[in-house]
Amino acid sequence: MGRRKTLVPILATIGTGLVVAAVVSLLGVDWPWLMLIVGITLIFIAVFISVPNTAHLLSPIRLYKQIRRACIWWCRGPQWSSSKPIISLDEISPTNIGQTNYTATLSLIIKNRDDYTLIGALYSLTVNIEQRLGRNKVTCLLRPNPSYQIEIQPHQEETYQLVLFGACSSQRSLDIKKPYNWGIQGITVSVSGAGYRDLHRGLYFKPMPQVRL
Numbered sequence: 529m530g531r532r533k534t535l536v537p538i539l540a541t542i543g544t545g546l547v548v549a550a551v552v553s554l555l556g557v558d559w560p561w562l563m564l565i566v567g568i569t570l571i572f573i574a575v576f577i578s579v580p581n582t583a584h585l586l587s588p589i590r591l592y593k594q595i596r597r598a599c600i601w602w603c604r605g606p607q608w609s610s611s612k613p614i615i616s617l618d619e620i621s622p623t624n625i626g627q628t629n630y631t632a633t634l635s636l637i638i639k640n641r642d643d644y645t646l647i648g649a650l651y652s653l654t655v656n657i658e659q660r661l662g663r664n665k666v667t668c669l670l671r672p673n674p675s676y677q678i679e680i681q682p683h684q685e686e687t688y689q690l691v692l693f694g695a696c697s698s699q700r701s702l703d704i705k706k707p708y709n710w711g712i713q714g715i716t717v718s719v720s721g722a723g724y725r726d727l728h729r730g731l732y733f734k735p736m737p738q739v740r741l
Contacts, residue, residue, distance in 0.1 A: 596721070597721065597722045597723060598722075600719060600720075600721045600722040601719055601722040601725065603641075604641050604642040604643075604719055604722070605641065605642075605719055605722065605725070606638050606639060606640055606641060606642075606646055606680075606717055606719070606727075607638075607639040607641060608636070608637060608638040608639065608715070608727060609636075609637050610634055610635070610636050610637070610712050610729065611634045611635040611636075612634065612710065613632035613633065613634040613655050613657070613670070613692070613710055613712075614632060614633050614634065615630050615631070615632045615657065615702065615704045615708075616630065616631055616632075616704065617629070617630060617631075617704070618630050618631045618693060627695050627696070628695065628696065628701045628702070629693065629694070629695050630657075630668060630670065630693075630694060630695065630696075630702060630704075631670070631691060631692065631693055632655055632657075632670045632691075632692045632693075632694075633689070633690065633691055633692075634655070634690055634692075634712075635687055635688070635689055635690070636650075636687070636688040636690055636712075636715070637685065637686070637687050637688075638678065638680060638685070638686055638688070638715075638717070639680075639684075639685040640680040640681065640682060640683060640684055640685070641683065642682060642683075642719055642720060643682050643683075644682060644719075644720040645679060645680065645681055645682065646678065646679070646680040646717055646718070646719065647678060647679050647717070647718050648677075648678035648715070648716045648717035648718055648724075649675060649676070649677055649678060649716055650672055650675055650676040650677075650678065650688075650690075650714070650715060650716070651675040651716070652714035652716060652726070653671060653672055653675075653676075653690075653692075653712070653713075653714045653715055654669055654670070654671055654712070654713055654714045654733070655669075655670040655671075655692050655694075655710065655711070655712050656668075656669060656710060656711045656712070656713065656730075656731045656732070656733050657669075657670065657696075657702065657708055657709070657710050657731075658708065658709045658710070658731055659702055659703065659706065659707075659708035659709070661700060661703060661706075664700050666696050666697075666700045666701070666702050667696060667697045667733075668694055668695065668696040668697070668702055669694045669695075669697070669733070670692035670693060670694035671692055671693065671694055672690050672691065672692050672693075673692075673693055676688055676690065678715075678717060709730070709731050710730055710731055711728065711729060711730030711731025711732050711733075712728065712729055712730060713726065713727075713728035713729075713732055713733070714726055714728070715727035715728070
């Protein structure tokens, strides 16, 4: 750490000096562009050393792994589709005061394009519903109960018939006879060599940030 603190200002000073000298001597001195390139390089090295975790973030091995995972996911990641959720009133779940519960049914189709088994879970699956009624916006979140596990053999396709439950975030009720926007998110799958990904499509609600205790 002590060497880094000493090296950074030295490199920055030399780099700045070379850049200034190159700019001043562009009209007459031999190799001014070489001085300019060397100066900019030294400044870049100084910034690279001074910023924490830069060496780790720009590590060639780390960049190679990221590119490799992205290529595997692009070539071997699952193909999937979802039908539009059909919403109805939930007449089974107890209703709180000023709150209406709903159910939704939909079909989720996932195809494994990889040579290895595709695994995952739908424990974080959420169907998002949004509807504008005049000047008001009604938002509903529906989730499956219980959770569904995903295990699809290589180059096979599975269809999941899901039933989801939830309520709206406002006092206004959803008008299931009128159009509404919808989206699905939180489909967690793992592709061998590419790690875990969360699939989503359509209306997306940003997850609440986790508070560390």
